[in-house]
Structure formats: structure tokens, C-alpha cells
Amino acid sequence: MAYDQTSATAPGLAARLDAELRDAHPSEILRTAHEHFGDKLALVSSFGAESAVLLHLASRVSPGLPVLFLDTGMLFGQTLDYRKNIAAQFGLTDVRDLRPAFADLATQDPNSDLWRTSVDGCCHIRKVLPLDRALGGFDAWITGRKRFHGGDRLSLPVVEEADGKIKFNPLANWSKAELDAYVAEHDLPAHPLVAQGYASVGCWPCTQPSDDGRSGRWAGQEKTECGIHVARAPGVAPNVGGDI
Incomplete structure (x- = not known):
């Protein structure tokens, strides 16, 4: 069923879909998202330590789904290297590399x-602005967040509304054991840094080895999120101008 923007507000649609999908398997959530939004749906992936599961699931629903990296x-x-290898192995045909704007870096x-x-x-x-610009062409997007990561993610819904767009979190309900079981069942390749003790992988200046979820990210600081999942103040629109 295609998404009809005139049929519901984004918050109303998000609430309805969350009620329908809150106990669904990630594959069903992804299929529903694709059925509703078609080419207005994107998946955002860091190609990090746990990314292979969601990317593999998505490749089985639609290998041409835009993946924003x-x-x-x-x-x-x-x-x-992992991004290139995973995309090739899973047959992902539309992985888009989002880079910071030259003007932002220069100034x-x-x-x-x-x-x-x-x-x-x-x-x-380096993250928030490039993603805002890329998401300007989409009505909905998919994240790899999970409740077991803790912090603000403990109450993560399966479907939510943010900044006028629908966000799907297909793995919200899954535990670390379920992720590991899926990896083993499908023999998915691990990020090379996992073997070196990195349970979560981001940018090199702010990532340390850790065997405890995301605790190696911004270690020693109060920061737990990069900003792309932080709610904006009312009336603050995403920046969708400029070059990526």
C-alpha cells in the first residue's frame, strides 16, 4: 500500500504503524516501510560493528533501497573497506556516500x-548537516538503533516521527543475542575492528575499544549521540540546502 501524504499527519501515521509493528519481525517492518514509502524511503547506516544485520535484512527486501553512508x-x-565489501557481497546497488560540505569544513x-x-x-x-541535506528527498528513513544500547534508546519505539519524517527502527526489540544469532545463521562478515576489541565503531578520534555496547564512543564525556537522532526544538527545521 503506497503512502498517501494526504491521509494522515506524520505523527499520526507513525503512531499507527508503531502500534501495528511494535512486536513484528524486523523483516516485516522493513517490508511495510518499503510498501508504504517506496522510493521515498532510505536506510541510514554507519557500516559499523553491528550494521551487517540490518543491511542484510534490507537487501532481501529491496537491494536497490538507497543506503546513506x-x-x-x-x-x-x-x-x-567494510562499506565497499558489504555493499558488494549483499548486492546493495545504491549506497550513497555523504560527505561534509567543503564550505563548512573551510569555515x-x-x-x-x-x-x-x-x-x-x-x-x-560532518554528520548532522550532510544527512539533513540528503534526507530532503525522502519522507521516511530506517535506522539501526536498538534498545539494549541503553541511554535514550531504552524507550525507543519501532516507528516514530521526527522533523516531519517517519523513522523506522526495525531492530529496536532485538537483543545482542538475537543479533549474534542472525549473524551466525547467515555467516555475515564482521567489521574488522571488532576482533580488535571495538564493540561500536565511529570516527577514529572519538572511538575507543570497548566490550560494553557504545561505551567506547565519546568515552569520558556526557555525549552519547552524534546528533542525528536528537530531537530538534519546535520550529527548527532541518538544513537541507548546500552541497553534500
Whole structure:
């Protein structure tokens, strides 16, 4: 069933879909998302430590689903290699590399060391703004967030509304054991850094080895999210202008 923008507000549609899908298998959630939104749906992936499961599930629903990858310019080389290998192995035909705008880097981070003084500012120009610009062409998107990551994710719904768009979180209900079982069942390749003790992989300046979920991200700071999943103040629209 195609999504009819005139039939419901985004919050109303999100609430209805969440009620219908809150106990559904991730595959069913992905199929429903694709049926509703078609080419107005994208999947956002870091190609990090746990990304293979969602990417594999999505490839079985629609290998041509647009996959948005935030190439921040600060990623580990192993992540860039993993992105290429996973896309080829799973037959993902539309992986889009999103990069920070040259103007933003030139004016706000000319020496590529903003992360030393403002991790929030660094994430904003390297992740938040590029994704905002890319999502301007979509009505809904898919994330790989899970409740067992803790923090603000403990109450994560399966479907939610954010900034006028529908967000699907197909793996919200799954435990680490269920993820591991899926990886084993389908013999999915691990991110190379997992064997080196990285349970979660982001940008190299702000990621440390850790065997406890996302605790290796921004270790020693209060920060737990890069900003792309942080609710905006009412009336603040995403920045969808400029180059990616």
C-alpha cells in the first residue's frame, strides 16, 4: 500500500504503524516501510560493528533501497573497506556516500581538529548537516538503533516521527543475542575492528575499544549521540540546502 501524504499527519501515521509493528519481525517492518514509502524511503547506516544485520535484512527486501553512508572524513580505513565489501557481497546497488560540505569544513574546521574543542560541533558539520541535506528527498528513513544500547534508546519505539519524517527502527526489540544469532545463521562478515576489541565503531578520534555496547564512543564525556537522532526544538527545521 503506497503512502498517501494526504491521509494522515506524520505523527499520526507513525503512531499507527508503531502500534501495528511494535512486536513484528524486523523483516516485516522493513517490508511495510518499503510498501508504504517506496522510493521515498532510505536506510541510514554507519557500516559499523553491528550494521551487517540490518543491511542484510534490507537487501532481501529491496537491494536497490538507497543506503546513506556518512563518510565524515574521520572514519577508520577499515570502515571504508567494510562499506565497499558489504555493499558488494549483499548486492546493495545504491549506497550513497555523504560527505561534509567543503564550505563548512573551510569555515568551521579548516585544520580538521574541531573534535578536540567541540565534539558536538564536529558531529554537526560532518554528520548532522550532510544527512539533513540528503534526507530532503525522502519522507521516511530506517535506522539501526536498538534498545539494549541503553541511554535514550531504552524507550525507543519501532516507528516514530521526527522533523516531519517517519523513522523506522526495525531492530529496536532485538537483543545482542538475537543479533549474534542472525549473524551466525547467515555467516555475515564482521567489521574488522571488532576482533580488535571495538564493540561500536565511529570516527577514529572519538572511538575507543570497548566490550560494553557504545561505551567506547565519546568515552569520558556526557555525549552519547552524534546528533542525528536528537530531537530538534519546535520550529527548527532541518538544513537541507548546500552541497553534500
